[in-house]
Amino acid sequence: MKTIFFGTPQFAVPCLERLLNHPEFDVVGVVTQPDKRRGRGNKVTFSPVKALALEYQLPVWQPQRVKKDIPTLTQLQQAMADVFVVVAYGQILSQEILDMPRLGCVNVHGSILPQYRGAAPIQWCLYHGETETGITTMLMDAGMDTGAMLLKANTPIGLFDNAQQLAQTLTDLGADLLIETLLKLESQEIQPIPQDESQATYAPLIQKSDYVIDWSRAAIDLHNQIRGFIPNCVTSFRDKSLKIIVTAPLSTAYLSQLPPELSISEPEFSSFVANPGLPGEIISIIKGIGPVVQTGQGWLLLREVQLAGKPVQSAWDVVNGMRLAVGEVLGNG
Numbered sequence: 506m507k508t509i510f511f512g513t514p515q516f517a518v519p520c521l522e523r524l525l526n527h528p529e530f531d532v533v534g535v536v537t538q539p540d541k542r543r544g545r546g547n548k549v550t551f552s553p554v555k556a557l558a559l560e561y562q563l564p565v566w567q568p569q570r571v572k573k574d575i576p577t578l579t580q581l582q583q584a585m586a587d588v589f590v591v592v593a594y595g596q597i598l599s600q601e602i603l604d605m606p607r608l609g610c611v612n613v614h615g616s617i618l619p620q621y622r623g624a625a626p627i628q629w630c631l632y633h634g635e636t637e638t639g640i641t642t643m644l645m646d647a648g649m650d651t652g653a654m655l656l657k658a659n660t661p662i663g664l665f666d667n668a669q670q671l672a673q674t675l676t677d678l679g680a681d682l683l684i685e686t687l688l689k690l691e692s693q694e695i696q697p698i699p700q701d702e703s704q705a706t707y708a709p710l711i712q713k714s715d716y717v718i719d720w721s722r723a724a725i726d727l728h729n730q731i732r733g734f735i736p737n738c739v740t741s742f743r744d745k746s747l748k749i750i751v752t753a754p755l756s757t758a759y760l761s762q763l764p765p766e767l768s769i770s771e772p773e774f775s776s777f778v779a780n781p782g783l784p785g786e787i788i789s790i791i792k793g794i795g796p797v798v799q800t801g802q803g804w805l806l807l808r809e810v811q812l813a814g815k816p817v818q819s820a821w822d823v824v825n826g827m828r829l830a831v832g833e834v835l836g837n838g
Contacts (some may be wrong), residue, residue: 506530506691507587508604512554513538516672518590519680520613521554524559526589526682533584534564536571538595564789572599581605588687591645592679600647608690610645613679615672617641617657619705622650627675628668629708631733634725636662640679642686644697651705653697655690658682664762665753668731719837720785724754724803736811740785741836743827748811756803767794767806777804785835795820796829 508530510521524530535558543550551559560567562789568574579590582605589610591598603610616626618641623629630638637728639659643652662671689695711734718727718740732737736750753759753767755777760769773789782788783800789797795807807820823829 509534509586511536512592513552515553519676520592523680536566539567612645619700621708623708624710625709628733634729667735700768716787724800726804728754751809752807
């Protein structure tokens with residue numbers, strides 16, 4: 506099956522790898538976002554998809570706007586591909602492009618559509634505390650993740666899964682589902698199913714303001730925000746920014762789900778209940794683990810944090826290094 510692959514980040518790499526190593530597919534080119542300058546040295550950096558494509562000596566096209574780039578459009582048309590595969594490419598495809606391949610354009614999306622359409626489905630499903638997500642393959646149309654669905658694969662979400670871990674689970678799941686989808690599409694074993702618009706939800710681009718921690722929110726909500734937007738959620742401490750990387754909610758409903766190394770004794774938990782603090786206040790320090798912060802509802806145990814200009818550290822190391830004390834208060838953002 507003659508294939509052109511559209512993709513950019515690491516999330517797309519396993520899908521491209523699976524296509525390249527499968528005898529039924531001939532990847533004749535890759536379309537990815539333009540190179541960017543990153544880091545302190547301002548060095549030009551390839552996308553992960555481009556790096557893999559170059560390893561396989563594939564043609565790579567990097568238009569600033571693919572639907573307006575005449576040379577790229579001409580080459581895509583001349584390729585006479587059977588299918589275009591699109592995985593986290595990062596640009597909207599025009600109807601002209603969607604109509605080019607014989608079987609259409611197949612997208613691998615990181616949610617159970619029609620839920621969490623958009624740019625950041627993994628992050629927002631964690632933010633909202635979902636306990637299940639998955640991958641949907643679909644035939645693309647001109648809308649934002651609105652095309653007819655082909656196949657789905659579900660996976661559970663654990664209380665301590667974060668966006669990085671969930672992305673790895675989904676990218677492997679997506680690579681398997683992609684191959685199954687393409688083979689069944691070619692053999693006409695799939696009937697595309699229109700999405701139910703009444704069930705649609707959205708996962709927009711994440712804004713800087715989404716990273717700000719508001720300690721008046723419930724512990725579970727803050728935990729979900731922090732693991733969903735890892736490693737960017739920020740509070741303030743002693744007039745400096747402090748990123749919160751890993752947490753555990755200590756609200757009553759979640760104590761049974763804590764891993765053994767975070768087990769909280771009944772007397773210890775009773776002391777939290779008996780001595781509540783203000784939102785953001787450190788009300789206890791658990792030896793060997795880290796501080797417990799009062800929230801608007803319940804308590805949040807800090808496990809890993811990052812001080813400005815420092816590497817990620819265990820919260821216990823920061824307790825010792827900065828001599829954190831019960832009664833100190835973390836600010837909002």
